């Protein structure tokens with residue numbers, strides 16, 4: 385066992401940051417390298433559902449004030465609670481969170497751990513001793529373990545597991561939001577004021593509506609639990625997405641990448657014009673500057689590989705259709721499971737068997753979630769099936 389275990393993580397998304405928090409809490413030396421220049425330099429999405437298991441993981445990995453902050457800035461929306469201004473809606477541990485707020489909470493206290501503007505281009509194994517992550521600026525970082533937390537396009541996975549395949553599901557999502565003003569809330573029918581309403585139209589075209597309403601003013605909660613934390617964007621909003629198979633959209637993929645927010649909204653509005661007027665009215669509210677396209681992809685499960693000091697968490701190994709809304713929760717579970725095994729190493733367990741135990745568990749529940757998500761993605765969004 386290495387005397388002072390050092391863990392190098394590539395990617396400061398939800399999985400990488402949760403892992404770093406957990407290791408930090410356990411006194412394990414960890415460094416995270418992120419390609420983006422800052423936490424807000426790229427839109428990473430708007431809203432996430434956290435399951436009770438996801439919340440439990442955050443309670444284990446984060447210092448108590450930060451997990452309390454996650455809870456207080458999450459929403460379990462009910463129309464009655466929103467309209468009456470109640471701050472304590474019923475306790476339901478399936479919640480929605482503002483993605484940027486969650487990421488900022490996960491980053492808190494990690495100033496000396498996370499480095500931005502460090503794009504990983506690959507890695508080098510140093511015999512069976514250490515692993516070195518290589519960066520675009522010519523620099524490098526060496527650890528006893530290298531964790532790929534670099535998302536669906538993982539450069540580490542491409543080098544390490546070149547046969548791992550990520551497939552195009554054939555579904556494209558036009559993803560945006562609008563502010564949850566009292567006027568907008570009035571337009572949302574009672575039955576759509578829940579965690580997420582999925583409305584399926586012709587040919588499995590799909591509209592998703594999801595209010596994100598912090599149960600307590602986020603800045604006020606941050607001032608109490610983490611006074612040094614400046615949250616960027618805390619206004620309540622409604623996530624609104626339109627999904628359809630690529631062949632139904634009036635764009636090639638190339639055109640879709642370049643389309644303006646207005647073109648995306650006009651397309652979603654035109655394609656839902658004949659739907660229930662309550663649905664098309666909400667699509668029409670979407671702010672054009674918030675809209676961007678998502679090309680929905682899925683990992684294809686494959687058998688376990690020989691374990692080394694390079695391992696993977698989250699979308700880097702098991703990206704999945706968002707049809708069930710569990711990808712981030714599974715990334716958090718990976719962070720928790722891997723942190724527990726690395727704590728075992730700190731206490732004397734051999735490194736490679738510990739990583740093997742993590743990967744055996746992760747492959748089982750992770751690929752299981754990929755298959756379940758693909759199944760519901762087919763039913764709800766008409767996505768292409770996973771290959772046999």
Ligand SMILES: Cc1cc2nc3c(=O)[nH]c(=O)nc-3n(C[C@H](O)[C@H](O)[C@H](O)COP(=O)(O)OP(=O)(O)OC[C@H]3O[C@@H](n4cnc5c(N)ncnc54)[C@H](O)[C@@H]3O)c2cc1C
Nearest residue numbers: 395397398399419433504534535698699709710711712713
């Ligand atoms: C429309 C949509 C809705 C979703 N809704 C939900 C939901 O409600 N609930 C849920 O559980 N999941 C949801 N998901 C899935 C969820 O977003 C992902 O599973 C989750 O973000 C994965 O986290 P991650 O940390 O593995 O990867 P990411 O969040 O993708 O983070 C990867 C990080 O690595 C960085 N990076 C990438 N390449 C490099 C490099 N070369 N060098 C350095 N850094 C790099 C990236 O910039 C990024 O910060 C949804 C997904 C989509 C598309």
